[in-house]
Every structure is written in structure tokens, then in C-alpha cells.
Amino acid sequence: MRRFKKLEFIAGILLTGTMVLLVMFSGLLFPDGGEAMDLSARLARPGVDWAHILGTDPIGRDVLARVIVGGRISLLVGVFSVTGAMVVGTIMGLVAGYYGKFWDTILMRWADVQLALPFILVAMTFTAILGADLWNLIVFMAISQWVQYARVVRGSVLTLRDREFVQSARSFGVRDWNILLHHLLPNVFGPVLILVTLNVANNILLESSLTFLGLGIDPIIPSWGGMLADGRSYMQTAWWISVFPGLAIMATVLGLNLLGDWLRDFLDPTAKV
Amino acid sequence: MKFRNRLLAACAATAFIWPMAARAAGTLTLAQVQDPASYDPIDTFLLAWGQIGTSIFDGLVQRGADMQLKPALATSWEMLDNNMRIRFKLRDGVTFQNGEKFDADAVKFTFDRLLGPDGAKGPQQSNYTAISAVNVIDPLMVDIVLKRPDPVMLTKLAGYGAVIVPPKYLSRVGHAEFAIHPIGTGSFKVVDYQPKVSITLDAYPAYWGGAPKLDHVIFRFIAEPDTEVAELQAGRIDIAINVPISLTGTIAKDPKLFVASVPGPTVTVLRFNTANGVTKDERVRKAMIMGVDRTAIIKSILQGNGTEVASFQGSLSFGYDPAQKPLPFDPAKARALLKEAGIAAGTPVQIDFRGNDATFREVAQATAGYLSAIGLKAGVKPYEQNLFTNDIIPNGKTAEMFQFGWGGWTFDYDNTAYLMYHSGEHWNPYDKDPALDKMLEDQRSITDRDTREKALQAIAHYVADHTLELPLYNINTIYGVNKRVKNLTPPADNRFLLNDVTVE
Numbered sequence: 001m002r003r004f005k006k007l008e009f010i011a012g013i014l015l016t017g018t019m020v021l022l023v024m025f026s027g028l029l030f031p032d033g034g035e036a037m038d039l040s041a042r043l044a045r046p047g048v049d050w051a052h053i054l055g056t057d058p059i060g061r062d063v064l065a066r067v068i069v070g071g072r073i074s075l076l077v078g079v080f081s082v083t084g085a086m087v088v089g090t091i092m093g094l095v096a097g098y099y100g101k102f103w104d105t106i107l108m109r110w111a112d113v114q115l116a117l118p119f120i121l122v123a124m125t126f127t128a129i130l131g132a133d134l135w136n137l138i139v140f141m142a143i144s145q146w147v148q149y150a151r152v153v154r155g156s157v158l159t160l161r162d163r164e165f166v167q168s169a170r171s172f173g174v175r176d177w178n179i180l181l182h183h184l185l186p187n188v189f190g191p192v193l194i195l196v197t198l199n200v201a202n203n204i205l206l207e208s209s210l211t212f213l214g215l216g217i218d219p220i221i222p223s224w225g226g227m228l229a230d231g232r233s234y235m236q237t238a239w240w241i242s243v244f245p246g247l248a249i250m251a252t253v254l255g256l257n258l259l260g261d262w263l264r265d266f267l268d269p270t271a272k273v
Numbered sequence: 274m275k276f277r278n279r280l281l282a283a284c285a286a287t288a289f290i291w292p293m294a295a296r297a298a299g300t301l302t303l304a305q306v307q308d309p310a311s312y313d314p315i316d317t318f319l320l321a322w323g324q325i326g327t328s329i330f331d332g333l334v335q336r337g338a339d340m341q342l343k344p345a346l347a348t349s350w351e352m353l354d355n356n357m358r359i360r361f362k363l364r365d366g367v368t369f370q371n372g373e374k375f376d377a378d379a380v381k382f383t384f385d386r387l388l389g390p391d392g393a394k395g396p397q398q399s400n401y402t403a404i405s406a407v408n409v410i411d412p413l414m415v416d417i418v419l420k421r422p423d424p425v426m427l428t429k430l431a432g433y434g435a436v437i438v439p440p441k442y443l444s445r446v447g448h449a450e451f452a453i454h455p456i457g458t459g460s461f462k463v464v465d466y467q468p469k470v471s472i473t474l475d476a477y478p479a480y481w482g483g484a485p486k487l488d489h490v491i492f493r494f495i496a497e498p499d500t501e502v503a504e505l506q507a508g509r510i511d512i513a514i515n516v517p518i519s520l521t522g523t524i525a526k527d528p529k530l531f532v533a534s535v536p537g538p539t540v541t542v543l544r545f546n547t548a549n550g551v552t553k554d555e556r557v558r559k560a561m562i563m564g565v566d567r568t569a570i571i572k573s574i575l576q577g578n579g580t581e582v583a584s585f586q587g588s589l590s591f592g593y594d595p596a597q598k599p600l601p602f603d604p605a606k607a608r609a610l611l612k613e614a615g616i617a618a619g620t621p622v623q624i625d626f627r628g629n630d631a632t633f634r635e636v637a638q639a640t641a642g643y644l645s646a647i648g649l650k651a652g653v654k655p656y657e658q659n660l661f662t663n664d665i666i667p668n669g670k671t672a673e674m675f676q677f678g679w680g681g682w683t684f685d686y687d688n689t690a691y692l693m694y695h696s697g698e699h700w701n702p703y704d705k706d707p708a709l710d711k712m713l714e715d716q717r718s719i720t721d722r723d724t725r726e727k728a729l730q731a732i733a734h735y736v737a738d739h740t741l742e743l744p745l746y747n748i749n750t751i752y753g754v755n756k757r758v759k760n761l762t763p764p765a766d767n768r769f770l771l772n773d774v775t776v777e
Contacts, residue, residue, distance in 0.1 A: 037642040039566075039573040058519065058574065058635050059642065124657075132654075218652045220638055233499055233631055237522035 009262045015255025019248070023071035034065035034222040046240045055240040057230055061222075067244050070222035075252070077138055077207045077223075078200040084142030086196055089149025090188070094180050096150065097157025108154065111147040119144060123210060134217050137210065141203055148199075149192055156188040190264045197260035201253035224249050299488040301758065301776055303769070304501045305514040308469045308494040311452040314436045315387055315395040320767045323432060323682060324514060325492050327768040328474060330436035330457035333361055333380070334427060338762035338770060340589060340684065342427060346375065346437055346458060346481075356422045356720050363413040367481045369439040370462035377409040382440035384417070391448065397434030422720040425591075425685045432682065432768065460485045460772045469494055486760075486775045498631060505530060505753050511776065513753035514767070517631040518575055524753040533763040534578045537750035538680035540585055540689075541633070543624065543640065543743040545674055548703040551620060552673045558740040559600065560610035561622070561674070564647035565640050566602040571746050574635045579746040584733035585679065585689050587747035589765065592686025592729030597737065599744055607647045618648040623672035625665065628655030633676055636745065669702030674743065682766050686729045687716065694736060704741060 022029075038060040046055035046063070054063040096107040123140060130136045160166060161184070169179050207217075208225020219226050224245040231242030309322040314330060335345035347361040367375040384407040392398040403423035408416040419426065429435060442456050453466055460482065461474035471493045476485040493510060495501040502520045505513045506527055516524065516532070524530045545552045545561075552558055571579050583599040586592060622644060626637045634655065641651035654672065656665055665671055677700075681688030692698050695713045696705045712735065716728035736742070752763050757777040764770065 035642070035645070037639060039569045039639060042573050059639050060573070218654065219634065220641055220651075220653055230634075233502075233517060233519040234522075237526070 005262060005265060008258050012255050012258030012260075012262055015251050016259055017255075019071060019252045019255065020075070022068050023075055026068045026072060030062075030065040030069055032065070034061060034069040035220060036065075037061050043234075043238050045238075054244050055238070057227070057241045058234065058238075063227075063240055063244055066222035066227055067224070067248050070224050070227055070245060071248060071252075073134065073217060073221060073223035074204045074207065074225065074249070077134070077141070078204045078252075081138045081141035081145070081203050082196050082199045084138065085145035085199070086149050086192060088142065089146035090153050090185075090192060092146060093150040093153025093188070094157055094184060097154035098161055098176070098180060098184065100158075104154070107150065111150055114144070114147050127210075132217070137207065137217065141206065145199065145203075148195060152191050152195060153188045156191065157184055160184055160187055186267060189267050193260045193264045193267075197253075197257045200256055201249065204249055204253075299486070299776060300491060301487050301489070301512070301771065301774060302491045302493060302510045303512040303514060304493045304495045304504060304510040306494070306496055306498070306501075308472075310468065312455040312463070312466075312472075313395075313448060313452040314434055314438065315392045315397045316452060318396045318433065320680070320682075323766070323768045325472060325474075326436065326455075326457075327432065327459070328461040328490060328771055329455055329459045329463060330438070331459050332431045332436045333363075334431045336428070336431040336766070336768075338764055340765060342431060345431070346380075350427075353416075357419050359417045359419075359426070360410075361415050361417070363415065364481055365413055367458055368479055369442065369456050369458050370477050371439065371442055371456050373439045373441050373456075375437065375439075375458055376412045377415045378412075379437055379440050380415045381407045381409050382443075383435070383437045386438070386443075387434050392434070395434075400429055400434055421718060424720060424722065424725055425683050425687065428683045428685070461490055480772070482772055485772045487771060490771055502753060505755065508755065511755040511758050512761075516751045516753045518578055518751065519631050519635070520753075521576065521578070521751060529756055531754055531756060533752040533754050533761075534749040535752075535763045535765050536580070536587065536589065537748065537765050537767070538587065538589065538682060538684060539678050539750070540582055540587055540680065540747045541636075541676065541678040541745045542582075542585055543674045543745060544677045544693075545740070545742060546669075546671055546703055547741060548669070550673055551614075551616060551622065554614050554616075555740055556610045556614040557616060558743075560607040560614070560616075560647065561644060561649075562600045562740060562743045563603045563610070564607035564649075565643040565743065567599065567745055568602065570636055570639055574639055575632070575746065575748065578749040578751060582744045582747050584686075584737055584744060585693060585742065586686045586733065590681075590684050590686050590689075592690070592726060592733060594730040594733060597730070597733060599737075604643075604647050611648060616649070619650045620648075621650045621652065622674065624651065624653045624674045624676070625661070625671050626653065626655055626676035627658050627661050629658055630676070632748075633678075637676065640743075667699050667702060671702070677742075678748075682768070684766075686733065687713075690729070690732050690736070691717075694732075694741065706739075709735060709739075 040060065041052065041056050042058060042060040044052050044056040046053065052062050054067065056062055057066065092107050096104045122144065126140045127136065166179060166183055169183055204224060207223060208228050217223065227245040228242050234241050305321055305324055307319065307321040309317050309319050309325065311317060312326065312329065314326060331345045333345060333347040334342050337343055346364055346367060348364050349362045351360050353360055363377060369375060384404060386392060387398060387401055388404060403419050403421050403426060404417055405420040406418045408418060410416060437458060439456050443451050455463055458481065460477055460480040462477045463472060464475045465473040471491055474490040476488055478484040495504065498517050498520060501513045502516060502523055504510045505524065521532050524532050545558050547553060567581055571577065571581060581599060583597040624637045624641055626633050637653040641653050644651035666675060679689050691713050692700050694701060694704055694709055696710050712728065712732050716725055716732065719725040719728055750765065750767060754761065759775045759777065760773045
């Protein structure tokens with residue numbers, strides 16, 4: 001069991017770390033930002049030309065460069081939107097679960113209202129008012145997804161707040177924020193981390209569907225989601241356009257999932273044997 | 274009890290496989306992107322209507338696959354009173370698909386309805402306002418009297434608003450019912466219509482042009498091109514209409530299928546925002562045109578399925594000038610022009626386009642690549658289709674350039690030019706040029722064919738000289754067809770004539 005955990009950690013670090021490093025140094029590796037096109041080298045097969053080792057897309061842009069540079073947008077959107085949603089949602093859930101009554105009613109009804117709104121409609125309204133750009137997209141995803149975290153956290157806090165260790169802390173006169181931070185937060189973090197690792201993948205794909213609807217970012221700027229959309233109708237004739245960004249998403253998400261799993265066990269106060 | 278259950282199950286299974294069985298008996302299945310929703314000819318200007326309506330209805334004249342006019346419900350016609358009156362001799366013994374008799378009264382009823390309050394509710398009436406009255410001479414002869422000469426009137430009588438509708442049936446069922454259960458004199462009649470799913474037509478054996486060879490024609494509505502092509506590969510449809518270029522490779526490598534690419538009416542241009550921003554300057558617009566290698570775009574992205582244009586019309590269009598040449602691709606000259614206009618390197622420009630147009634998505638990105646190469650910072654922005662056509666363009670909310678595709682089925686440059694360039698027109702949010710307005714208005718009353726052609730050519734030159742748009746290409750209409758379909762002439766104007774088509 002221990003050994004498996006260790007393997008999980010190593011594999012997670014390797015996958016995620018390689019991706020993050022490649023993406024961080026993509027500016028040095030590909031100074032053109034993956035935007036240089038060459039119509040005469042359109043749809044080149046992978047492995048034929050050393051200049052385009054992973055082939056080219058329908059506009060003759062290098063797939064390798066676009067996969068690596070595209071990670072910038074995808075990781076940025078995935079990580080920041082999820083972090084935002086997690087922070088907001090966890091705070092809301094802690095407050096609602098711990099204080100109960102008034103705060104619980106207000107925050108959870110607000111959450112209900114937000115869950116009842118159709119996502120795409122709100123997305124269209126939001127981008128129509130603020131304009132479609134990367135940071136608006138991230139903010140929008142964060143404020144539309146905090147509800148999931150708030151519900152999970154609130155549920156756990158409801159069962160935890162009457163447990164002996166919380167009550168004893170309270171009887172010693174520990175302040176509320178201290179109880180929230182040191183006694184409740186570590187105990188609810190497991191399920192939150194699982195949500196986070198699942199949602200990063202989800203949001204990378206969500207960015208692509210919003211881009212596809214014209215609510216996302218400029219298709220010239222490479223992103224994994226955008227590349228999937230570009231390659232969709234070439235699946236049977238030029239598989240490499242969509243398969244490589246797909247693999248990049250897979251590797252990143254798998255790495256994050258492994259890391260998340262390991263991190264949950266590492267942080268779980270009851271699992272330290 | 275058990276036996277009964279089994280019987281029920283067997284019935285259910287048969288019902289399920291029925292569509293496959295029906296195919297064997299001479300059924301042709303076509304798929305198109307859009308359901309026109311109303312089949313009443315006065316209601317629509319959609320190509321999607323023309324694809325289906327051509328089989329249900331006939332006009333007084335018909336345009337063949339060769340784009341030439343020929344007799345249909347009228348057997349002959351002559352121009353009288355200095356082109357102000359057209360006398361039609363009608364075909365005898367024609368019946369509508371419900372058995373109602375076709376005669377001069379049906380013709381009068383059709384045009385009275387089109388030009389009256391009913392027609393005013395739809396978009397077709399405006400095409401026919403040159404008609405002042407339809408006079409019945411005898412049951413097989415009518416006169417169409419014009420208020421002003423209209424050189425394209427005969428072509429316009431070959432379809433859309435001018436197809437003949439049955440007076441008795443229509444008066445009895447009313448407009449709303451007619452829109453979903455239309456009756457015409459065409460070779461196929463509607464037997465089943467499921468909104469947004471399919472419309473099924475059966476052969477009309479008493480058709481005046483001879484009974485059709487097919488028994489059934491089914492049009493299915495499939496919004497997603499990838500799904501459409503997957504259905505074609507699976508053999509569940511025989512003809513996929515309007516296939517994006519990116520999927521032609523998939524069709525071509527399937528031994529059961531072939532790609533039919535025919536020159537079509539649709540011309541695609543990038544129009545400029547001539548009222549605001551950097552593109553207000555004619556030199557900047559000229560630089561942007563010269564900076565984009567349109568030949569390379571057609572050769573690579575369109576895979577040769579298109580031809581370069583110098584104006585907003587293809588070579589089939591009346592008003593096309595073969596001598597007119599587009600501005601050459603010359604990046605050095607383009608950079609010089611930008612410098613002369615005082616445009617700093619890295620000035621942002623943006624191309625707006627219809628997000629669901631897979632082919633143009635690539636063209637837009639390639640164009641932006643060329644513009645970046647001459648020192649602009651070009652971006653592209655996809656819009657949702659309805660938002661783009663109902664708000665962004667007509668209300669003048671576009672960026673520096675926006676995609677515009679137009680294909681007048683009449684193949685007359687007037688249809689495009691007037692709507693695009695005349696001040697105050699719905700599709701013209703930016704240009705206001707009294708000189709151009711006058712040219713556009715004047716050509717409408719010229720009856721002499723050659724003089725009018727010169728006038729239209731002059732307009733095309735004027736527009737090119739003032740760089741109102743970046744002309745891209747006249748794109749072919751591309752069909753994916755199953756090889757079991759025989760005797761099909763893929764139509765340039767999207768209007769399928771299915772009477773002689775057979776399936777194996």
C-alpha cells in the first residue's frame with residue numbers, strides 16, 4: 001500500500017511536472033507562439049518532416065508547437081478557474097455549515113438559484129456584457145462553479161461540527177476562525193481535492209466548447225480545446241490534429257488525478273498510520 | 274398471452290427496421306442542414322426551401338441544371354408592349370397533387386396572394402414588386418403586366434415566391450396549414466412532415482413532365498456536418514448537401530461514395546468596416562487586400578473547390594466582367610501602403626465570422642496569418658450565427674472586417690450589389706455613397722440587356738476601386754453522394770431536379 005502511494009506520487013509529479021515545465025518554457029522553445037503558418041505544408045503527416053515532427057494542422061501550423069504553447073491557455077483556464085471556484089466555494093460552505101441558520105439559508109438558497117440557471121445562457125449573457133476574453137472566461141467559470149464546492153464542504157461540516165474534537169476545541173475557548181481553519185478545513189479537504197482534479201479536466205474541455213460557440217478565446221491563439229475543435233472534422237483523414245492535444249489533456253488530467261489522490265491521503269488527518 | 278407478447282415484439286421490431294426496408298423500393302434520402310419550417314413559398318428566401326420546394330412546386334418557367342430557362346407550367350411566352358407585358362400560354366391538363374385543376378385562375382390567385390397582404394408578411398414579395406397585375410385572358414392564357422421593366426423577371430418566375438399554388442385547397446385550409454402540408458403541381462408530394470427531423474415526399478404519378486422514377490424522397494435535417502457525413506458513410510442517407518471542405522477527404526476515400534463539386538452562386542468576401550477605425554482609410558483597405566494570398570487560400574484550404582473573384586459575383590452572374598482582375602498579392606506593396614497611411618506595426622485588426630462555418634474558420638485564420646505577416650496584429654472572432662446575422666452585421670457592430678457570403682439564385686449582380694452597397698439597406702451598415710446609390714438605382718430601369726450589363730460591370734469596378742471589400746472566392750457547392758444514385762445532375766443553385774433520378 002505504502003509503495004503504491006509512493007508510485008502514485010512519482011507518476012503524478014512526473015506527468016504534471018513535465019507538462020508544466022514544457023508549458024512554462026514554451027516561449028523559449030517556440031518563439032512564434034505556434035502561430036506561424038505555411039499553407040504549402042498543410043496537413044503534413046507526423047514523423048515525415050523533422051520540422052513538423054507531430055505533423056501540421058489545416059492551416060499548416062506545427063502541431064507540436066501548438067500543443068506545447070496551447071498548454072498555456074488550457075492550464076491557465078483549468079487551474080485558475082478551479083482555484084477560484086474552490087476558494088470561494090470552500091469559504092461559503094464552511095460559513096454556511098458552521099454557523100448554520102441565517103447564513104446557511106442565505107448562502108444555500110443563493111446556491112440553489114445559481115444551479116437552476118442554464119449554464120450556456122448565463123455564459124452568453126456574461127460574455128455579451130463583459131466581452132469574451134481569457135480572464136472573463138476564468139472569472140465566469142469560477143463564479144458558476146463555486147456552488148459544487150460549497151455544497152460538498154457544507155455537508156461535511158454539518159456532520160463534523162458536533163463531533164467531540166470540535167466541541168472540545170470550542171470548550172477550550174478556541175476562536176471560530178481557528179476551529180474552521182485547523183479543525184474543520186483539513187477534514188473537508190479530501191472531497192474538495194477530488195472535485196478539483198475532476199474539474200480541471202472538465203474546465204479545459206469547457207473552454208473548448210465555449211470557444212466553439214464563439215464565447216471563448218480567439219482560435220488563432222493555440223489552446224488544447226481549440227485544437228480539438230479544429231481537428232474534429234479531420235478525425236478520419238488527419239487524426240494527428242486532435243489526437244496530440246487529446247493526449248496532452250489526458251496526461252495532464254491523469255497526473256493531476258494521481259497527485260490529488262496522493263495529496264488527499266497525505267492531508268487526511270485520520271489516515272496517518 | 275406469451276404468444277401475443279412475442280407478436281407485439283415482432284411488430285415493434287418490424288416498425289423499427291421499416292425505414293431500411295423502404296429504401297430498397299426506390300427511395301432517395303437526402304440530408305440538409307436546415308429545416309425551412311414553413312413550406313409556403315411566400316414565407317421564405319432560404320436555399321433550404323429551394324432544395325425541397327423545387328420538387329413540390331412548379332413555376333410558369335423552369336430553370337434546368339444547365340441554368341437555362343425552359344417551359345414549365347407555361348408552354349410559351351412572348352414579351353409585349355416594349356417589355357412591359359408578358360403573355361403566357363399555359364400547359365393544358367395539369368393538375369395539382371390533390372387533383373385540383375391548374376388554370377389561369379390559379380396563376381392569378383398565386384400572384385394576387387403574393388402581392389397582397391398575405392405576401393407582405395413574407396420576404397418574397399419585394400422580389401416581385403415590378404408586377405402591377407395579372408390578367409386572365411382565357412383559361413389557358415394570362416398576361417403579367419409590369420409597372421416598370423424588370424430584366425430578371427422571367428428568371429424570378431422560375432422559383433421561390435412565383436411558384437403556382439392551388440387556390441381552392443389554400444382557401445380552404447388557410448396559410449398555417451398550407452405551410453406544413455403544401456400542395457403544388459411538382460413531381461413529388463408531401464406525405465409526412467416532422468419538424469426539424471424530416472420531410473417525406475411520394476412520387477406524383479400524374480406529373481405533367483412524366484411520372485418520377487423514384488417512389489419516395491426523404492429529406493432529413495441534420496444540423497451537424499460531421500453527423501451528416503457519418504450517416505452518409507453508414508448508408509443511411511444517399512446525398513449530403515453542403516459538405517464542408519474539411520470532410521471531403523473523408524468522403525473521397527470511401528469506395529461507396531463520391532464528392533460532387535459544382536460551381537455555385539455563393540460568393541464569399543470579407544467586407545470592411547468603412548465607417549470607423551483604421552479600415553476607414555482606403556489605403557489601409559487596399560493594403561489588407563494585397564497582403565492576403567487569395568490564390569493560395571483557394572488552392573490549399575478550399576482544395577481547389579472555388580475560383581478567385583474580383584467582385585461580389587461569380588462567373589455565372591449577369592454583370593460579371595471577365596476582364597476585371599483582382600488586386601495582386603503583393604506583401605511589399607501592402608507594407609508600403611500601411612506605412613504611407615501611418616499605421617504602426619502591431620495595430621490590431623479583427624475578422625468576425627460565423628462560428629459554425631468550419632471552412633471559413635480555417636480561411637479566417639489563414640487570412641489573419643497573412644495580415645500579421647504585413648505587420649498588423651490580426652485576430653479572429655467567431656460569432657453565434659443568429660447573433661451575427663441579426664445583430665452584429667445589420668447594426669454595424671462588427672470589427673474591422675467581417676465575413677459575408679451571398680448567392681443570389683437569380684444570378685443577377687443587381688440582387689447582390691443593391692443589397693450590399695445601397696445606403697440604408699439592411700445588410701449595409703457602413704457605406705454611404707450618393708454616386709454609388711445613383712448607379713445602383715439607374716441600372717434597375719435599363720431594359721436593354723447589353724447596356725444594363727455594362728452598367729452592372731461599372732458598379733463592380735467602382736466598388737473594387739473604392740476597396741469596399743476583400744473579394745475572396747466563389748465557392749463550389751459540394752455534395753457527398755452514394756454511388757447507388759444514378760442520373761443525378763448536381764445543381765449549381767442547390768435546387769435539385771429529382772424527376773429522372775434513380776437508385777440501385
